[in-house]
Amino acid sequence: SLFFGSLVLTLSTVAHQVIQSIVILVLLLQTAFWGNALITFSLEHYKKQRLGKDASEATTVVALGFIGKLLLFSIIILLALENLGIDITALVTGLGIGGIAVALAIQSILSDLFASLSIVLDKPFVLGDFIIIDDYLGTVEHIGLKTTRVRSLSGEQLIFANNDLLKSRIRNYKRMYERRVIFSLGVTYQTPYEKLSAIPGMIQDIIKKQEQIRFDRAHFKSYGNFSLNFEIVYWIQNADYNIYMDIHQTINLEIYRKFAEEGIEFAFPTQTIFIEQDREPPGK
Template sequence: MPDWIPQNWRDYSLWGWLAPVLSVLLAVAATRLLRPRLVRRLRSLAERTPTPIDEALVYGLEATRPWLVGAMVLGPATAHLPLGAPWSRVVEVITVVGVFVQIGLWAARLIDFWIRRSRQRALKNDPGTATGFAVTSFIARVTLWAIVLLVMLDNLGINVTALVAGLGVGGIAVGFALQNILGDLFSSLSIVMDKPFQIGHFIDVDGYVGTVEYIGLKTTRVRALSGELLIFSNTDLTKARLRNYQVMQERRIVFGFGVTYDTPPEALALIPGLVREIIEAQPQTRFDRAHFKAFGAASLDFEVVYWMLTPDYTTYMNTQHAINLRLLRELNDRGIAFAFPTQTVHLQAVRPVRVRMEPPPSDS
């Protein structure tokens, strides 16, 4: 062997060096070949049982990585070799990292299985919970890998307490840098927990109206009536004045009209009852009131209030269309004219003033 190889390495048998290498390669090859077959076999058995535990175990088994299994085998396979301090430390780091990363992948897979299963059950009753599970999944994964990282570093002999203290100071700086992103994240969580709106709801955000299509960790997407996609940051939504029309049970309608000043008082007194009759003839309506409201600048103004017993906007417009047509017809039949803006100009004759002009006196 070359002179740069330590003497204790050269004194060890060749088979002693080949055995760990073959063990690692065998572990990687066996995992790559047997994992798909084992997963298919266990899945067929799990489908026959009512409990979800075996399904979760099979789902987690799919996250097994051959190269991580090889890293896990490396430590025990080389335990008998006279590697010395530097190389023993390298093998220890590779083995510990392989073990904890693989455990993290298994745990993340189990979390994903639980969230996916819970989401499928919840969506049957409440479609708006989809975002809640997305936020829960994100927080659970971040927490999981933070724990895995800290435990792994602790097993490698690193002072985790000092590291956490340092991260706390650095986290303040990172928090200031990412305050907008973190603000949107917590706003998303607030939307999920408080549920001011959900996917499929028709909302009005400061004059922008549309149907909610997606609620994400940072933004919410709303499909406008004209077809374009409106994108709001979650922070803006939690601060905005928002109207949710989806939860409306009834729709209150207020409209007005005016008739001309030459309408006799007897005809004016008939109008509220006539309006009530017209509204009550329409389906899904409840009459509230109709009053001679005010003397306008060019009309005698009436105000009408009624309720639509359905929140559907198209139904409301069809009903209002029918009310307007019949109101126009009934008032025309009674000789009552609708007023429109007019202006009367009064001209007053003024007696002309005669002005006598005399030449100025001369200086002479």
């Protein structure tokens, strides 16, 4: 109404320009509010549809919302400055060293921001995954714009900068479809040949009786300092660590029971010392 009123009234050129500038600024401000509301509504709608399927989408929504609003308000501010008669090109050029300093100051923030986008888009891991990062391990609890938080097995929360996280070697155990188990055992050197040759078959029968198991091999591997060593390999068709431990415990107990029945002794570190007594010289 102010703008249309200025068209009817006879005003000076300066007054007309002031009114026009005010109207344009108000329109730009209203556009910013509408754009902000549109971005928020669109992302919230997307979040409700996708969040139940993949919890890590929440970070994508936050990151996209941040970037979208940053671009929107940057454009609005530049248009407002131009409407006020400020030379945008000269302003940007005049920033000079100050602009470079600001860019360097926010470099780490921006690198972590883009790293978070890389994590949620490429999905090397998602919320709930059990991962190992160098010497640290735990369950992913939160993927943020700057940091990722991991709950360790001992209970404390580990916090990693997203940019540093992508530079690390990550092992994701949640995506392990099968777990390869390899273990060894040793029996005494006094074990008879017949029982020694029967051990691989005994172990194979024990392992094959377990569920979710794929037997690989059992071999007499080597002669140790105090034991005859066997190496056993099998696969558990489940990535859950607790299930692995339950199955492996059952196998160990069954091997112990079977060896006790067959009279096969497990080896343990021993040392045999031979003492040679001095003999009397001949003729005495």
